[in-house]
Amino acid sequence: MHLPISDKIELNILHQNSHQAEKNKVKFNNYNLLCLNIMSSPGAGKTRLLEMTLEDLSKEFQSAVLEGDMTTNLDAARLEKLNIPVVPITTGRACHLDANMVSGGLKLLEKKINPDILDILLVENVGNLVCPAEFEIGEHFKVALLSITEGEDKPLKYPIMFREADLILITKVDLLPHLNFDINELKSNIASTNPKADIIEISSITKSGFDLWQKWISKKILKFKK
Amino acid sequence: MEEWAEKKNKEKIVVEKINLKIGEFTCVEPISLINTFNAAVLGSWLDSSEITIETIPFEGKCSKCNRSYFPKKENGYKSPCCNFNLEEIISGRELKIASIDFKEK
Numbered sequence: 182m183h184l185p186i187s188d189k190i191e192l193n194i195l196h197q198n199s200h201q202a203e204k205n206k207v208k209f210n211n212y213n214l215l216c217l218n219i220m221s222s223p224g225a226g227k228t229r230l231l232e233m234t235l236e237d238l239s240k241e242f243q244s245a246v247l248e249g250d251m252t253t254n255l256d257a258a259r260l261e262k263l264n265i266p267v268v269p270i271t272t273g274r275a276c277h278l279d280a281n282m283v284s285g286g287l288k289l290l291e292k293k294i295n296p297d298i299l300d301i302l303l304v305e306n307v308g309n310l311v312c313p314a315e316f317e318i319g320e321h322f323k324v325a326l327l328s329i330t331e332g333e334d335k336p337l338k339y340p341i342m343f344r345e346a347d348l349i350l351i352t353k354v355d356l357l358p359h360l361n362f363d364i365n366e367l368k369s370n371i372a373s374t375n376p377k378a379d380i381i382e383i384s385s386i387t388k389s390g391f392d393l394w395q396k397w398i399s400k401k402i403l404k405f406k407k
Numbered sequence: 408m409e410e411w412a413e414k415k416n417k418e419k420i421v422v423e424k425i426n427l428k429i430g431e432f433t434c435v436e437p438i439s440l441i442n443t444f445n446a447a448v449l450g451s452w453l454d455s456s457e458i459t460i461e462t463i464p465f466e467g468k469c470s471k472c473n474r475s476y477f478p479k480k481e482n483g484y485k486s487p488c489c490n491f492n493l494e495e496i497i498s499g500r501e502l503k504i505a506s507i508d509f510k511e512k
Contacts, residue, residue: 183510183511184510185423185508185509185510186508186509186510186511187426187506187507187508188411188415188506188507188508188509189505189506190411190503190504190505190506190507191503191504191505191506192503192504193502193503194427194502194503194504195502311434312434314434315433315434315435315502337480337483337484338480340432340480340484341432341433341434344493369483370483372492373483373484373485373492373493374483374484374492374493375493376492376493376494377494
């Protein structure tokens, strides 16, 4: 045996994922298609948000959804009722979507529809506040949801998710009068890890905040298409 | 690793250590990574290799006075000097294979 050799590599452990994410992004760009990665804990309201968003968004823009789910197609079935292209991605035991899965989802979407006609692709990630934050999928923006029933401290407990997000939607705010919840403390906790994030408070019951959320999306699509 | 090994001619080398740099501000728990690695390489060409992890501290820069500091959850990640929110991260997001130690057979 020879003496040990040390080979300097300095390679990102997730470089294969990052590389595939870059390829996905090139594809999205070629299709002139804005991609949002929607993330949250389970039950924060991602699917309900998409149902309500797509109802209005479809009047102005052509949309499609990649629907990440660990074991079922239940969420995809809900969204298919809106008559938009939906591709379910069942991750099995994996707790997040990665760039390869999204690439596969995009290929299935291409079989359903020519993505050239689309304006926006909404990717609903698996409900989880940890791993999805580390795995790029080629998205242009990350949107994180946080429902007020989860507590004010979540941005401190899961800082990377809220640090990475471009927009944070505080959901279920219609419950504020019924809970001992300090929304200013939550906003302060968000600001402490990500002072640059946009924040919108929304409720799928009262529809409050949906106008701001729709405006945020429209602005991003129009800016992207310029 | 496979790509790297093919370039080195996998049959003619023995990997001793895979040296990682993992930032404190990542979603990776070092002990879980080591356990997973040990389980994953059992019976493979990497069976006799081990992982070493250099933890890279989570360091931010105060956007008011430009001083570097170590953000703490207990303090809401704010700078201790000016009590400013965390804007710039200097280090702590690393997830890298820094180097590989190997011997030629």
